[in-house]
Amino acid sequence: MSQKKRAQQPPIPINRCHLYSLQSPHTLAKRLGWDLNKLNKLAMDGQYRIYKHKSTGREIQESGTALQSLHKQLHRYLARIEVPSYLHSAVKGRSYLSNARVHISNHPLIKIDIAKFYQSTHQHKVMHFFRDEMNCTSDVAGLLANLICYNGILATGSSISPIISYYTHKHLFNDLSNFALKHGLIMTCYVDDITMSGPRASRALLHKVRQIIFKAGLRAHKARFFMGDSVKIVTGIAIKQDKITLPFSRWRKIHRLEQKITTCTNNTEKLQLLSKLISCFYEAAQIDPRYRPRAEFYRNQRRKLTY
Numbered sequence: 001m002s003q004k005k006r007a008q009q010p011p012i013p014i015n016r017c018h019l020y021s022l023q024s025p026h027t028l029a030k031r032l033g034w035d036l037n038k039l040n041k042l043a044m045d046g047q048y049r050i051y052k053h054k055s056t057g058r059e060i061q062e063s064g065t066a067l068q069s070l071h072k073q074l075h076r077y078l079a080r081i082e083v084p085s086y087l088h089s090a091v092k093g094r095s096y097l098s099n100a101r102v103h104i105s106n107h108p109l110i111k112i113d114i115a116k117f118y119q120s121t122h123q124h125k126v127m128h129f130f131r132d133e134m135n136c137t138s139d140v141a142g143l144l145a146n147l148i149c150y151n152g153i154l155a156t157g158s159s160i161s162p163i164i165s166y167y168t169h170k171h172l173f174n175d176l177s178n179f180a181l182k183h184g185l186i187m188t189c190y191v192d193d194i195t196m197s198g199p200r201a202s203r204a205l206l207h208k209v210r211q212i213i214f215k216a217g218l219r220a221h222k223a224r225f226f227m228g229d230s231v232k233i234v235t236g237i238a239i240k241q242d243k244i245t246l247p248f249s250r251w252r253k254i255h256r257l258e259q260k261i262t263t264c265t266n267n268t269e270k271l272q273l274l275s276k277l278i279s280c281f282y283e284a285a286q287i288d289p290r291y292r293p294r295a296e297f298y299r300n301q302r303r304k305l306t307y
Contacts, residue, residue: 011082014133018077019144021135028140032073042067043146048155061150062157070147071160078163086177089191090163097286099190100237100244102197106228109197109239110206112213113222117192118154118161120218125168126154133167162191172216179212190235197232201225237287246284254280261298267305274302 014020022028029036047064063071075090083091088099103109114120123145130141148154154161166173166189173189180187183205185198194209203225213220226232231247232239238247257277264270281295 009080012080014081015135017081017134019074019130019134019136022140023137025139025143028136028143032070034070038066039070039143039147042070043143046147046150048150049157058156060157061155063150063155067147068159071158074144074148075160075163078160078167083166084174084177086173086187087166087189089189090166096190096235097237097244099188099193099195100234100239102186102188103195103232103234104239104242104244105197106241107197107199108201108228109195109226109232109234110201110203110209111193111195111222111224111226111232111234112206112209112220113194114192114213115219115221117165117218118156121154121161121165121168123149123152126164129164129167133170165191169216169218172213172218175212175216176209179209193235195234244287246287250280250284254284271302271305274298274305278302 018031019028022031025036025039029039032039046067048067049062049064051060051062052058053060062068079090079092088094088096088102126148127138127141127145130136130144131138134141136144148158148160148164150158154165176189176194177187180196180198183198183200185196185201185205187194187196189195194213196205196209206223206225210220210223224233229241233247236247236250238245254277257273257280261270261273261277264273278295278298281291281298284291285295
């Protein structure tokens, strides 16, 4: 099936998912188009590349080529399932930008993250999702959980982790959504980032959100309350009442890259800096199209250096 046709497919109920109600590992292998011995081998000894993130220092567990291919395939199947409007991660047509746009208003806003979200998503929870929600037999659910998890938890560098983390904690997110509706708030979720906005948003409600997360066996952090007339930062985007814009931290990063390029005399290093800056401007252009000409300008500068 072509990518264009796949993109046009409408969402489906969970019982029509390709992974629903699988009754044996042989059926799973056949449904996926993989050899069962290969799946068992990957489950026992899936290769991961472990490294530290340059900016944050966090450990990244990136699945190897074969396992990543399987993870992408599983993600495609799960991503077709219809999800609530509050979810903006791992959903076709939604992103960190759409997540922020929902909250454009002059209302107060609360946001909170779930600490060590992937590390807190244990393998048995993944197995329970496939067994209890996807109606698979225990041996199929166990095999899928082994294939998806790294050392008993979700890997931080796998393409399937964002959507699996939602499904394994779906009851929590639904509880938070119901809480928001009860208090007249709009809620969005982007992986582990929960945002609620509305006239009644307050520090007291933020405390209650923290309690709901704690009762689910998770720990909340980075809790913030924003007044209605303040600049609010949501999934890396600044909201100024009726519009979104770049937050100061990203402006500063762009400015520093431009300064480095101005003083750089090594062409190899300059090409690397230009690539980073171009990427920053194109990303900024998604928020405001006026940034696109700057991206094109530096793209031409990079092209001149390569000839």
